[in-house]
Amino acid sequence: xxxxxxxxxxxxxxxxxxxxxxxxxxxxxxxxxxxxxxxxxxxxxxxxxxxxxxxxxxxxxxxxxxxxxxxxxxxxxxxxxxxxxxxxxxxxxxxxxxxxxxxxxxxxxxxxxxxxxxxxxxxxxxxxxxxxxxxxxxxxxxxxxxxxxxxxxxxxxxxxxxxxxxxxxxxxxxxxxxxxxxxxxxxxxxxxxxxxxxxxxxxxxxxxxxxxxxxxxxxxxxxxxxxxxxxxxxxxxxxxxxxxxxxxxxxxxxxxxxxxxxxxxxxxxxxxxxxxxxxxxxxxxxxxxxxxxxxxxxxxxxxxxxxxxxxxxxxxxxxxxxxxxxxxxxxxxxxxxxxxxxxxxxxxxxxxxxxx
Ligand code: ATP
Ligand code: MG
Numbered sequence: 001x002x003x004x005x006x007x008x009x010x011x012x013x014x015x016x017x018x019x020x021x022x023x024x025x026x027x028x029x030x031x032x033x034x035x036x037x038x039x040x041x042x043x044x045x046x047x048x049x050x051x052x053x054x055x056x057x058x059x060x061x062x063x064x065x066x067x068x069x070x071x072x073x074x075x076x077x078x079x080x081x082x083x084x085x086x087x088x089x090x091x092x093x094x095x096x097x098x099x100x101x102x103x104x105x106x107x108x109x110x111x112x113x114x115x116x117x118x119x120x121x122x123x124x125x126x127x128x129x130x131x132x133x134x135x136x137x138x139x140x141x142x143x144x145x146x147x148x149x150x151x152x153x154x155x156x157x158x159x160x161x162x163x164x165x166x167x168x169x170x171x172x173x174x175x176x177x178x179x180x181x182x183x184x185x186x187x188x189x190x191x192x193x194x195x196x197x198x199x200x201x202x203x204x205x206x207x208x209x210x211x212x213x214x215x216x217x218x219x220x221x222x223x224x225x226x227x228x229x230x231x232x233x234x235x236x237x238x239x240x241x242x243x244x245x246x247x248x249x250x251x252x253x254x255x256x257x258x259x260x261x262x263x264x265x266x267x268x269x270x271x272x273x274x275x276x277x278x279x280x281x282x283x284x285x286x287x288x289x290x291x292x293x294x295x296x297x298x299x300x301x302x303x304x305x306x307x308x309x310x311x312x313x314x315x316x317x318x319x320x321x322x323x324x325x326x327x328x329x330x331x332x333x334x335x336x337x338x339x340x341x342x343x344x345x346x347x348x349x350x351x352x353x354x355x356x
Contacts, residue, residue, distance in 0.1 A: 004297035005071055007031035011292065012070030012092060014084075016043025016052065018336040018346060019076035019272050022280075024049045026288035032296070037066045044336045045076075057084045067091025074250065074295050078104050078270050079151055095249040095295040100270040103246065107149045107180045110267060117245055119238060120264045122257075123183040127174075133167055136181040143184040146170040148177040154344070155216015160184075185264055187257035191225045194276035195239035196290040197248045199297045204290070205236040206283065207305040209275050211255070217344065221275045221311040223282060227258070234263050242268060251276070251291035274346075278309040281332045281351040308354035316343040325350050 005011075011027050013020045016038030024034040024045050033050040036043060039057060046052040051069070055062030057080065067073065067088045074095055085101065088094060103113045111124045125136035127146065137144065142164060148157035157177070159170035171179075190213070195205040210225035211218055227235065239254045253273025255266040276287035285293070285301030293301055314321070319341050325331050335348035 005032070005295075008033070009071040009296070010035055010050070010069065011295070012037065012066060012073040013045065013049070013076060014038075014073065014080055015076035016040065016045035016049075017076055018044050018338075018348075020045035021048055021336060022277075022288045022334070023074070023076065023272065023291060026286070027292045030289065030292055030296070030298075032292065035066065035070050037062075042339065044338055047337050057081045060087060063087045064091065072295055074271075074291070076271055096252070096270045097247065097249065100246045100248055100252070104268050104270045105150060107147055107152070107267070108178075111180070113245075114242070114265050114268075117241055119241070120262065122185045122264060122266075125181045127171075127179040127181050130168070130171060133171055133181065137161070137164055137167060140181055140183045142166075145182045145184060146174060146179050147182060148174055149180050150177070154218075155213070158216070185257045185259065185266075187259050187264070189226060189258050190255065190266070191227060191235060191258055191263075192221070192253055192255045192273065192275040193235045193239040194251060194253050194273055194279065194287050195236070195243055196251045196287075196294050196300050196303070197243040198294050198300050199249050201244070202300055203240045203243055204300045204303055205239050206276060206279055206287065206303050208232060208235045208256075209278060209311070211275050215344070217313070217315060217346075218274050219313055219315075221278050223278055223305060223309050231258065231263060238263060238265060246270075250294045251287050274313070274349075275311075277334065277349050278311040278351055279303065279305075280334065281353050282307050282309040310352040310354075312350050312352065313346055314348040314350060316341055316345055316347065319347045322348075330354070 010033040013036045016036045021044045035051040036045045036049040037053045073092045111121050144161050146159045159173040161170050190211045191208045193208045197203045208225045209221040209223045212220045253269040257264040272287045279286040282305050283303050330353040332351040
């Protein structure tokens with residue numbers, strides 16, 4: 001039998017951005033306390049959490065104090081240094097577990113893992129230098145995308161190779177970081193599945209959302225997505241297969257390309273995901289609460305969609321629209337409490353609700 005975390009326990013959250021903030025809010029609604037660990041000053045999650053530790057990820061004393069003060073540890077981003085995890089894992093359970101982090105921290109490991117599961121990915125190759133890039137381009141062809149293996153987000157650390165002439169510049173753009181070449185997938189649109197897996201192995205997925213990016217940043221997620229019933233089932237089964245293979249506990253985002261030949265897995269995120277923010281106003285239990293339930297050993301909640309939603313990210317100067325949006329019916333605003341508005345910075349999001 002699963003032992004669930006008693007109400008009043010403290011959940012440790014690594015990373016204090018907007019995802020950590022919304023996790024803290026969800027945790028507090030269930031009667032938990034949160035302790036956020038974040039190197040940067042004035043983290044958005046710090047405004048709503050019970051406790052904040054401001055320290056670097058290599059500050060061993062701070063990590064030990066943090067780990068000793070919490071009952072379970074989770075995170076809002078996947079690039080936590082291995083040495084920090086080595087310390088923390090002796091102090092409290094970490095959910096999702098180390099294997100999910102190991103696989104998703106490195107695009108090369110991730111692609112190999114997905115293919116081993118029998119899932120389809122873009123063709124890819126490990127790139128270490130100009131020779132391996134030339135060889136990979138001969139095999140995979142153009143257009144293709146060179147990506148750093150680690151630390152990429154919002155389209156950063158990527159260079160498109162439209163013709164072989166672009167190869168030298170693309171490699172220079174990687175600034176010596178290990179990279180992966182991916183063949184360009186000719187997709188009709190992009191969708192993602194937000195799935196949750198509980199401690200006792202139950203899996204529940206939210207309805208897939210359709211994602212539109214611009215300049216490498218997610219702009220909107222729309223539910224329902226344009227998918228046939230068969231594709232919708234495939235999408236959910238893919239997410240469940242990944243979650244089961246990782247013995248996963250928590251919420252995960254799986255990004256998919258929709259092509260005439262079927263669904264192709266782009267990447268997985270071992271955490272709550274921007275494309276799942278619509279669930280806050282489209283479901284009784286949203287992705288943040290679902291994640292807290294899972295890592296606390298609770299049963300998963302009701303994630304059925306009860307409305308059509310368009311989630312729109314408010315990026316940079318989009319914040320100027322807030323007064324207008326605040327007056328608009330069927331609009332739910334979620335602002336992150338970030339002091340400085342910068343171009344390309346996610347400042348909040350708005351869920352436009354169409355009642356079903
Ligand atoms: P995010 O943080 O938004 O998830 P990321 O930096 O991790 O982004 P990816 O998801 O790999 O990067 O790529 C960002 C976007 O670039 C994808 O959503 C897709 O639109 C496009 N893209 C990435 N890889 C490919 C590919 N192999 N073929 C076609 N388009 C791609
Ligand atoms: Mg992505």
